[in-house]
Amino acid sequence: MSKHVVLYKKLSPALMQRLQAHADVTLIEDVKSDEGMARLRDALPHADGLLGASLKLDAELLDRAVKLKAVSSVSVGVDNYDIDDLTRRGILLTNTPDVLTQTTADTGFALIMATARRVVELASMVRDGRWTQNIGPEHFGTDVHGKTLGIVGMGRIGEAVAQRGHFGFGMPVLYHSHSPKPDVEARFDAQYRSLEDLLHESDFVCLTVPLTAQTERLIGAEQLALMRPQAILINIARGKVVDEQALITALQNRQIRAAGLDVFDREPIQTDSPLLQLDNVVATPHMGSATDETREAMARCAVDNMISALSGDKPKDLVNPSAWHPH
Structure with missing residues (x-):
């Protein structure tokens, strides 16, 4: 049968x-x-x-x-x-x-680059005809090369992001996971940190953890307050890993520099979400593996x-x- x-x-x-x-x-x-x-x-x-x-x-x-x-x-x-x-x-x-690891890591790094160099914001300025003179400091971005990359969740995708940052951009790599991973430390000269220390020390914080009872709302107001004012949060994990309202508040108050988000608390994201009104947010439609x-x-x-x-x-x-x- x-x-x-x-x-x-x-x-x-x-x-x-x-x-x-x-x-x-x-x-x-x-x-x-x-x-x-x-x-x-x-x-x-x-x-x-x-x-x-x-x-x-x-x-x-x-x-x-x-x-x-x-x-x-x-x-x-x-x-x-x-x-x-x-x-x-x-x-x-x-x-x-296994098959989406590299593509999703590409997406994560695209968000790192886009948020750091304000690509979406400045491209819209050109498209809308608002580029009338050389840009000044009010439109400057921040460098990626040489900055500290913090990865929360050092699984397959986390390792692929670390590879891009370490070998491609000379970034010191910090990571947080269930336990230290000596092989990762050897390959990428990476250093294990508690979540609190990673948030405090990183210029870019990239979330790659699976959504579980332990990781839901892992990043909330308390954790965002530990990040540097010039730090950027990247989420290619799941939307519910972050307290979205706390993130909105942190971005509105310029408590952190920017966020690159491929995932959201509710998908598709509501069109009236405050995230879509902020010029320091790059939002993409859960496209991590979309090739x-x-x-x-x-x-x-x-x-x-x-x-x-x-x-x-x-x-x-x-x-x-x-x-x-x-x-």
Whole structure:
């Protein structure tokens, strides 16, 4: 009897063909619409696998999925899933952790450069016809090369950001993570710091931690107050890692120099958000992995994980290994 996969992310023709060679596939292109959600609910009782991204699977949906064996998320973050609940139900959860590392680090460094040199603000000045004379100190930015780069969360993406800063821009690297990482220190001449010391000493603070109960609102008013007035905050982690209202206040009061944000408390960000009115904010639409090459690689990885799970093999990128039992 063939397996049935509910797909809520459009795949390239080649990947769709590959998935269909291993399972019957129901594609729901707009799962967040009322019609799409209704189709999902109807399909869940027959689903052996779910493949997609940006869908919060709550207990009510999972209760309908009585045959579900695996969820293959086209993402590195898994904060949309109750991993303990999936494990109790014996449902495998996979993600795509490796293929977006370099692209997301590129995005982080793009935000570092854009905020430091006020690229968006000054480009808008030119486009709007307001560049009528040589710019003066009121439009000057700040250097990136040689400045201290603080990274909160030294996982794959944190290491890739450190590589760019250390080798490309001669930046001293500080980092904070669960524990010191001697290999990282050796590769990038990096130094471990407590979160408080890192915030106090860094010119650029780049957040790359996953969203967990421990990291939610990790950066609030107290932490922002520790940063230097000329420091810049970069968030390529998750919006809820930062207390957004505290950040708005800090930026409005010029308590810190600027922020480069690819993630927000609510996405898409509300059009009346004060963040969008501030000239010391560079805001991008959660585009960290948004390149043709990387998104295709993520989808390919997710398809491979699903095929392995449905075939009874242990997927390469299994988030909850205790849910897997070899047959």
